[in-house]
Amino acid sequence: MSSRCQIQANALGATDILPADVSTAVLLDKVGLLLAPSDQTDDAAALGRRFVAASAAFADLMGAAETGVGLPAKAIEDSVTALNRAADGGDLNAWLDMVWRHDDATYQHCLLVSGLAAAFAHRLGFREADRRLIAEAAVLHDIGKARIPLEILRKPAGLSPAEREVMRRHPGDGHGMLVAQGGFAPLVLTAVLSHHEYLDGSGYPHGLSGGDIPDPVRIITICDVYAALIERRSYKPPMSPGDAYAVLVAMGGKLDRDLVRVFGEVVLDSEIARLGQYGKPVLKRATGRVA
16 A cells, blocks of 8 residues: 555556455445446445455355365355345346346356345345345255365256256255265255255155154245246356246245245246235235244
């Protein structure tokens, strides 16, 4: 931060100057401001900064998982905080718009599922502590994909049966990573392991059914399925929100119908989404706490 350095930076067109040892929080805040259009509202700019913080945290998490070192607790905490504060703002569409700009499919999916889950928990009226657990479970639900070979993870076409079997290892791999590191809540561990389980027993890796799948895991599963349907991939076009929601409804007994109905209130604005296809305007289990 010498005068010489500041003069050189100004000559290069710098609009702001930070010391080399600036905290990550300040740096991300400045980056978020730089990315915000000049005519953007304060709320929109704040959401952009939260997205930058969450995206940077995901990069730290995936990088740590790929190299086998312990997952950084600070990155998890930063992403959970950013997600829940973004959900408080209630602008899910703006979050999705930023997600679509991400060029890494795995990061895009994780940011999408996490944003949906945070908004879902907010709509259900969960307490702050429970919202943090849901957000953390969503943040880490696909951490096992860091152990999947990149040629499978980034394949620009549908997977072969053998490749699908490799991909299906990611819940167990992620669960094993978290158990080995220690310190994660049982709910988070269960969500990472079981987010591909269905209520009718047709999911994986253990074919769980009904009461063996707790509500928080059902929430993550709904967000995960919906995200996969609306994502852009080179081998498939994205579904519209309405069509994707219709697929969730058509899955019937695979997903929790009450939760699917309320999820419609999160992702759609139409009257049919508000009332759902089951004729119940409120979720009986939405008690404001995680069971």
